[in-house]
Amino acid sequence: MQFARRRRRGIIGGMYPFAEVESRAQERWRERGAFAAEEKAAGEKFYCLSMFPYPSGRLHMGHVRNYTIGDMISRHRRMLGCNVLQPMGWDAFGLPAENAAMENNVHPAEWTRNNISEMRAQLMRLGLAVDWRRELATCDSSYYRWEQLLIARLFSRGLVYKKTAVVNWDPADKTVLANEQVVDGKGWRSGADIERRSVPMYFMKITAYAEELLADLDSLSGWPSSVLTMQRNWIGRSEGARIKLPLAGRGDSLEVFTTRPDTIFGATFCAVAPEHPLAAECAKKDSRAAQFVADCGRLAVSEEAIKTVEKKGYDTGLRAVHPFDSSRLLPVYVANFILAQYGSGAIYGCPAHDQRDLEFARANGLDVVAVVSPDGKNYEVGEKAHLGAGVMINSGFLNGMENEKAKSAAVDALEKKGLASRETQYRLRDWGISRQRYWGCPIPVVHCEKCGDMAAAEKDLPVTLPETVRAEAGKPLSAALAADESFFRCACPKCGGAARRETDTMDTFVESSWYFARFASHDCNDAMVDSRAREWMPVDQYVGGVEHAVLHLLYARFFHKLMRDAGMYPKEARYAEPFSRLLCQGMVLKDGGKMSKSRGNTVDPQELIERYGADTARLFILFAAPPEQALEWSDEGVRGCSRFLSRLWSAGEEFSQMRKTILDDVRADGNGNNGNDDGILESARREIHQTLAKADYDMNRLRLNNIPSAAMKMLNAMQEFSAQCARGGFASAEKAKAAAALLDEGFGIVLRLLAPAVPHICEALWEKLGFGGTVADAPWPRADEFALAQKQTADVVVQVNGKKRGQVTVAAGADEQTVRAAAEELPAVSRDLSSRAAVRKVIFVPGRIINFVAGD
C-alpha cells in the first residue's frame, strides 16, 4: 500500500507549524470569548484557582508548572460540562520592588507595573483558559481600599490591635530586616550584627479563631493530609496548666506554663525568656546578667535561629519554691531557648522527661530526677529523656498513678492551693501585620495626641499610597512614608485636631488572603465583594506550591472566616472554608537542585516557547512528573514531547487517509475479499478504551502525568491498528466500515484526552479533521463498557511459594479448580512442586494469580 510510505514522509525532518497553530487557536478563543465566566451560565460551577504570581519580571518554570496544572484541571472540567471560572491576577506589593528601586533607581510602582505587562504577555502566550476580564493587581487602590475598610472595622472591634513585637534591626542601615535578609546574624547588605528591637505593631487576632481553624481542618477532605497535619501542628493546641511558683524571699511568684503537670516533682529548675520581666529586673542589678540578656538580643528573631542556637542560661539568683515541697528551691535561669511569646514566657524544667531540659541540666550541673517510669521501678536517666507514658515514682501523693491520670491530679491539688489553673494554649500567635516598608498597603490608622489611636474614617478611605516618593540607588525606601509629611499629616477623625497617619504598611499576606473572593466580584465598586462571591465561592480547586502550606493558607482561611463574620457570606457549612480542594505542586529542579539565578541553572520559559511552542512546554511539564512531586528538568525530555506532538500532527492526516482508503475499497469491490481481520478490530478498540478508562481514573485523582502517557499509548495502538488495516482487507463491508469508524473514534478520543494539556494543537486538529465545534467545549470521552467487557480470556500468574513459575490463559471467569488444574500442568510448576512437600494451601485471586504454598 502506498499509504505507509506517505506517512513516512510526513512532515519531513521538522516540527509541526506550532507558531501558526497556537496563535490561530488563541485567536479563535479570543473571538469567541471562550473562557469568559458568567454566573448564570449552564452547568455546575467550578472555580479553579492557581496562586497568583508575584510580578518579579519574568515568568519562571515554577509559574509555568503552576498555571499549566491549573489550566489542565480547568479545561478538563469545562469538557465535563462545568461552568468554569479561572482568573488571574498579581500579588503586586512586596519587598523585591523596594530592592529593585535601590538597585536600579526605578520607582517600585513603575517597576511593578512594567513587570506585570511583560508577565501578562508571557502568560497569555501559554494559552491559559483564563477569564482575563477579571485580572487585578493588589497594588491598585481599587483593590486594597477594601482591605483597608475591613481592617478599619476590625480595629474598631478589637480584632486588630496594637502591641510591641520584636524585629530584626540593622543598626548600620537603620532599618528593619526580613528574616531572609539576616544571614548568620548579620545584615545582608551592611554586614552589621543585627539586634532584636521591640517596636509597636498592629496584630490581627487570629488566635480568637484558633479553635475554629483547627476544628474545620477535619472538613477539608480535599486537602493533602500532610498539609492538614502541618496546619494542626502549627496551631499547636495543647492542654496544660499555668502554675504559680512562689519566689523565695519575695511576695510575688513566677508563672510557668506546662503541658506536663504530672512531672512537677521532677522539676529541678526554672527558666524565663530573655524578654521576661524577671530577666530585665535581674539585668538591672547584675551586669553579667545584663550582658547575657544583651547577648541573647543579638540572636535573629526567627524560630529556627532560636531553636538551633547553643542552649545557654544564666542563673538569676532567684529561687522558686516547689509547690508541694517547700524545702525544694528551684534556681531560676534566663535562657536563650525560651520563647517569650509562648505560654507565659517561662517554664519549669523537668530534665528526666524532656530532652531539651535534660541537655540544659547536664550542662549546668542540675539534678535529674525520674518521676515517670515505664515499668514502675526507679531508674537512672541516661542520654535520652523518657518522653513516653508510665507510672509515677518519686512524686509524693502521685506515686503509683498512671502519668496521664497524674496530670489531672497534680493540677487539681495545685488548684486547691490556688496555685494553678487549667489552660489551653496554642502555639499559634497573633498575626503581626505591620511592616516598616514603603511598597505596601497603608494601614488605615490615625494617631491623635488627644484621642489616641483610631481607625481612619471610612469616608477618608482609601488611604492611598503616594507614588511620588523618589527612588534612589542604595537608599532603602522603608522610611519613605514616615518622611512624607503630605502623607502622614491629617486631621483627627474625632476631634478634628492635627493628627498623624500610621506610616507602616501591611504584610503582603493580607492582600493574598482575600484575592480569590475579589476575582468573583472584580468590578464591584461599592464593597469588598458582592453576591457573585457567594455564587463562586468556595474555590473548588486551589493549586499552588507547598511552601504556602502553612502561612498563606492559614491566613487565607482566617480572613475568609472574618469576611463571613462580617456578613459577606452566609453562615452555612458551604462557606466555612475558602478552598475545597488543594493541590500542592512540587518544585522545578535542574541538575538535582532548585532552579535559581544564583545557581545559574535556570531555563527561560520564553525561549522554550519560542523554540518549541507553548504546547510542548505544557506537555513536558505535565508529563515529566506527577504534579505534587519535584520535577527534574530535561532538555531531551522536552525534545521527546515536541516529537510526540509532531507525530500527533501527522497521525491525524494518516488516519483520515486510511479511513478514506478503507471506505473507497468497500465501495469499489464490496470488500470481503481476504478476511484476515480476526479480532484486530476488537482488540484495538479494547486497548483504546482500556487506556481511556485508566486515563479517566488518573484525571480524577489528578495524576496528570499519566494522561499524556495514556494518549501516547493510544496513539501507538492506533498506528499499529492503521498498519494492520494497511496490510489486508476485511472479512465484510460491515467490518471495514467499523474499522474506518474506529480510526475516527480513536483519534477523537486521543484529541479530547490531550486537549486540556495541549489545547492548541488539539484545537487545530479537531478543526482540520472536521469533528465540529471547538475541542475546548467538546465532551470529555467516556470509556465504552462494551468494549472493555469483550475479552474472553484472562492471564493468570502461577506462583509457587510466592515465586512466579509461569502463566496460564483461562476463560474469563474461570474458578479455582479449573485454574489450578491448568496451572499444575505447567512443567515449571510440576517440577517445583514435586521437589517439595505437599501443597499446604492454595491462594487464588480470580483473574490475577494462583499461588501454591508448599513445604520445603
Add this chain to the structure above:
RNA sequence: GCCGAGAUGGCGGAAUUGGCAGACGCGCCGGUCUCAAAAACCGGUAUUGGAAACAAUGUGAGGGUUCGAGUCCCUCUCUCGGCACCA
C-alpha cells in the same frame, strides 16, 4: 532543633492502593532510508550468569509482618519544603 514530604533501570517516571516491578517518554544499541549525515521509521534495552531456553538477584540501608511487600510496621541514612518580615 521542630514540623511535613521524598528516595524505584543509564535518566524522568508507571504500578488501578498487598497480587506478573519497570507502563509511557528520554537515552543508548542495532537496523531501514541516504553518497554521507541529520530527521523520520522499525526492533532491542533492569542487573548477573548463559549461545539460548532459563535461573538467580533487584524498588535508599537494616530488621519485621504476610502465601505474597515498591506498597504495611520498626530503626537508620541522605535530599527537599516550612518555621511566623521572601512570596
